[in-house]
Amino acid sequence: MLQLHELHAHYGASHVLRGVSLCVRPGEIVALLGRNGSGRSTLARALMGLLPWQGQLLWQGRSLAGLASHQIARRGLGYVPEGREVFANLSVQHNLLLGQKSAGASLALHEAYALFPALQARAQVAAGRLSGGEQQMLALARTLMGRPQCLLVDEPTEGLAPAVVAQVAACLQAQRAAGVAVLLIEQKRPLALALADRVLLMGQGRIVFEGSPAALQAQPQLQQQWLGV
Helix, strand or coil: CEEEEEEEEEECCEEEEEEEEEEECCCCEEEEECCCCCCHHHHHHHHCCCCCEEEEEEECCEECCCCCHHHHHHHCEEEECCCCCCCCCCEHHHHHHCCCCCCCCCCCHHHHHHHCHHHHHCCCCEHHHCCHHHHHHHHHHHHHCCCCCEEEEECCCCCCCHHHHHHHHHHHHHHHHCCCEEEEECCCHHHHHHHCCEEEEEECCEEEEEECHHHHHCCHHHHHHHHCC
């Protein structure tokens, strides 16, 4: 479904992505692990057209080269950025409505509230007044309003209470069960390994490991090399 081959990207003179190749298939969660600065968030931004890149990037067999972010989203990719980026002055409901596409191609509000019932009670509250956990639920629900076929999620559980982490995890599992492809960038290694069907390990702008969660757990030296502090 989503295929990358030899993807390169720069921030100014800094060569961040150095030939990344990967794929994400329908109905699977692929966890992308790595230290801060390894290039994971840069990869997500490149996939969504927020950063220039070189190489090959295919979505359902068609190149995404030259497309703007909104065009990529309309093709079926959804992005939940690190830091949530909700519209602080707009209500929860208005934030959700901004995630809708054309009629019939989007979730209804009641479907979004069913994913995260806590949001319904806060529907008319400005998003900037929500807790961090509520903002993360809102960011995820807003992206899901557009019924993406592939979901790119960057650090969705950072700083959240365990109960909210469990709700986010359950939502991602439900998306997988519905056939959605999920690329999950996550610092919490135990959570990522518990959710993932496959694991990719990124270091210095490259994929240095690909395999099952069990295969990664069986290689403590590799984990120490690329994930240890």
